[in-house]
Ligand code: HEC
Ligand code: HEC
């Protein structure tokens with residue numbers, strides 16, 4: 001009987017299998033890198049807004065507290081975005097003729113809310129509640145970065161499952177007294193972990209359950 005495969009076929013077969021393996025592993029690596037990349041998580045991406053609103057100016061230099069504009073952050077699931085009249089409380093007097101603020105005046109005249117584009121947005125299937133976190137002493141800066149230094153807002157934290165779980169597994173070092181959550185550059189000489197453990201007792205935070213599927217993503 002003649003040989004069906006010649007000698008070199010075996011070599012080719014090995015080579016083929018080897019290439020396939022390299023291809024699969026390489027493909028997997030690229031996919032994983034993509035999943036963690038800034039492109040995928042939108043980090044650093046600035047979206048077009050109806051008015052180029054500056055957090056650096058308003059929250060940073062002028063020192064307006066986050067809650068003045070994101071009024072429901074301590075009480076509801078959603079932080080909320082400011083309605084036109086919140087801006088108008090100042091801009092009916094300051095910069096009241098400027099062109100950049102024309103969309104604001106039009107919104108007031110025509111009673112149509114400004115349509116702010118969302119920057120930090122979770123997929124619909126993920127449940128998130130601001131008040132629960134803020135009342136537990138988790139600061140805005142932990143999840144949104146140094147917003148008070150951003151002329152135009154962008155996402156500086158990935159806000160993906162990995163970040164949620166990293167904190168849920170060990171929340172203590174991320175906690176602070178709840179009345180200080182909006183202070184962007186707060187620091188303390190006290191040991192953060194020790195302080196966090198104490199606050200977990202005071203705020204009745206139960207670490208068990210934060211990483212199971214019922215209580216967390
Ligand atoms: C507590 C008062 C206050 C509120 C509320 C406020 N602003 Fe301002 N805003 C100011 C002041 C003060 C300036 C700076 C004026 C200057 O430097 O000449 C300013 C400047 C601006 C400018 C000029 C560009 C810049 O940032 O330097 C824009 C645009 C603007 N505000 C938009 C808004 C919008 C939109 C809102 C509502 C979401 C808002 N502001 C709410 C006080 C306020
Ligand atoms: C004067 C009003 C004002 C103040 C004060 C303010 N914000 Fe905002 N914030 C806005 C407006 C208007 C938007 C929507 C436009 C934008 O994204 O820049 C916004 C958007 C955001 C967003 C993006 C939400 C999303 O998904 O689109 C975050 C996060 C945020 N603010 C955090 C903060 C934090 C933290 C502070 C305090 C350090 C703060 N803001 C203070 C008016 C304000």
Ligand code: HEC
Nearest residue numbers: 066070073078079080120121122128133138139140143159
């Ligand atoms: C534990 C993380 C975390 C903390 C702490 C946090 N946020 Fe958020 N924030 C988020 C996530 C996640 C979203 C997107 C929610 C969604 O898409 O359902 C968001 C969305 C927002 C939005 C968009 C509008 C909205 O209501 O969803 C604003 C404004 C905002 N945050 C402001 C704040 C401010 C101000 C603070 C501090 C007082 C704060 N956040 C604290 C994670 C956080």
Ligand code: HEC
Nearest residue numbers: 127128132136142159163164167171174205206215216217
């Ligand atoms: C920096 C810390 C931190 C980060 C980041 C964080 N969490 Fe939490 N989360 C907490 C703490 C602390 C609690 C417990 C609050 C309590 O028990 O009072 C909590 C509780 C929860 C709960 C249970 C709330 C309830 O209604 O009982 C959910 C759901 C949750 N987080 C979702 C998320 C999601 C989704 C993300 C990511 C987008 C996230 N968390 C990011 C600290 C964090």
